[in-house]
Amino acid sequence: MENVNAVTARQDLAEGTPAGTTRLTAPDAPADGSRFDPSDTRQAWARSGRGTVPGRPQGILRLGHVDVTVTDLDLTTAYYTEVMGMEVSARTEDSVYLKCWDEEDHHSLRLRYAPRVGMELMSFKVHHEDDLADLEDRVTRYGFPVDRISRGESLGQGESIRFATPSGQLMELFAEVEKVGASRPRSQPNPDAYGPGHTARDRIAPPRMDHMLITAEEVGDSTQFFMDVLGFRITEQLLDGNGHQLGTWLERSHSPHDLAIVHGANGGLHHFAYWLDDWDDVRDAADVLAYNGIQLDVGPTRHGITRGSTIYFFDPLGTRNEVFTGGYRPDPDFPTLTWTEDNIGRAIFYYEGELNDRFMRVHT
Numbered sequence: 001m002e003n004v005n006a007v008t009a010r011q012d013l014a015e016g017t018p019a020g021t022t023r024l025t026a027p028d029a030p031a032d033g034s035r036f037d038p039s040d041t042r043q044a045w046a047r048s049g050r051g052t053v054p055g056r057p058q059g060i061l062r063l064g065h066v067d068v069t070v071t072d073l074d075l076t077t078a079y080y081t082e083v084m085g086m087e088v089s090a091r092t093e094d095s096v097y098l099k100c101w102d103e104e105d106h107h108s109l110r111l112r113y114a115p116r117v118g119m120e121l122m123s124f125k126v127h128h129e130d131d132l133a134d135l136e137d138r139v140t141r142y143g144f145p146v147d148r149i150s151r152g153e154s155l156g157q158g159e160s161i162r163f164a165t166p167s168g169q170l171m172e173l174f175a176e177v178e179k180v181g182a183s184r185p186r187s188q189p190n191p192d193a194y195g196p197g198h199t200a201r202d203r204i205a206p207p208r209m210d211h212m213l214i215t216a217e218e219v220g221d222s223t224q225f226f227m228d229v230l231g232f233r234i235t236e237q238l239l240d241g242n243g244h245q246l247g248t249w250l251e252r253s254h255s256p257h258d259l260a261i262v263h264g265a266n267g268g269l270h271h272f273a274y275w276l277d278d279w280d281d282v283r284d285a286a287d288v289l290a291y292n293g294i295q296l297d298v299g300p301t302r303h304g305i306t307r308g309s310t311i312y313f314f315d316p317l318g319t320r321n322e323v324f325t326g327g328y329r330p331d332p333d334f335p336t337l338t339w340t341e342d343n344i345g346r347a348i349f350y351y352e353g354e355l356n357d358r359f360m361r362v363h364t
């Protein structure tokens with residue numbers, strides 16, 4: 001039965017100003033009106049500690065890292081380094097931490113040995129440390145318990161909060177993480193746009209992680225949570241004949257999606273996706289996958305939803321990966337695009353116009 005407090009909190013959150021924000025109504029302009037500079041006001045406000053800095057970005061920034069469990073650490077590490085082209089940033093007794101070459105943060109993927117394959121955690125980075133307290137308050141008011149994870153408990157990472165989403169995935173938010181720097185030659189100042197390892201033809205070598213897709217029995221409830229509580233904006237939705245959401249695409253980083261939710265079992269991971277710079281890189285990725293005997297799931301093709309170009313494939317233990325490029329840039333006033341179930345094939349795979357059964361059924 002639904003928690004009454006959660007319903008009330010949801011209404012408060014949907015209608016009100018986000019918790020922890022303070023509206024600045026009038027700058028403290030000098031009396032003679034001659035020396036007013038908006039940047040002075042921003043800096044003064046920041047120093048005052050009185051509240052949110054006007055214009056300062058808040059809340060969730062982007063997908064930080066995906067933590068998955070694997071039954072063979074050596075095999076998956078070999079795949080994610082030698083085929084995918086990620087780099088190992090740390091190893092512990094039970095885990096390998098990996099990052100893409102253009103990522104500065106400690107890792108974007110953690111592989112942890114466990115008896116079964118699955119998703120352990122999806123972790124998003126927030127802009128500032130005080131966003132954690134704000135979002136902790138919002139999740140708690142929604143009716144979900146929140147755990148605080150202290151600095152250092154997660155390798156390379158500062159304090160974080162963790163909670164279960166309505167569909168049962170464990171979600172983490174963190175602000176601080178060790179910066180290990182981009183791995184390939186990217187000299188500062190005046191970085192190169194191209195260099196050894198950026199486009200290694202024997203590895204996919206994506207510059208960064210991009211987004212992930214989870215499954216939920218009640219897509220509408222989950223979507224409401226991510227929007228009302230965590231501040232995600234919805235770019236696209238797929239509706240059934242009764243107007244219920246079968247899938248939603250949500251963003252925080254002005255990309256077509258940082259997170260998507262599709263109908264399926266609670267707690268599931270459908271895939272996580274790497275960014276590639278353009279269609280040529282997608283074609284090269286297909287060559288690398290074929291050369292290495294990696295089973296393709298779908299593609300190369302294009303999505304109707306997001307308009308992105310894509311390939312889906314599986315790592316050696318069956319976790320679905322994607323490489324993705326293209327799509328539009330949604331500003332906060334971007335209208336939500338709607339697809340109907342009778343066009344689900346074109347929505348997901350625009351060229352083929354139909355889904356394969358495996359794509360709908362298989363997740364970890």
Ligand SMILES: [Fe+2]
Binds near residue numbers: 211212213271273324
């Ligand atoms: Fe995707």
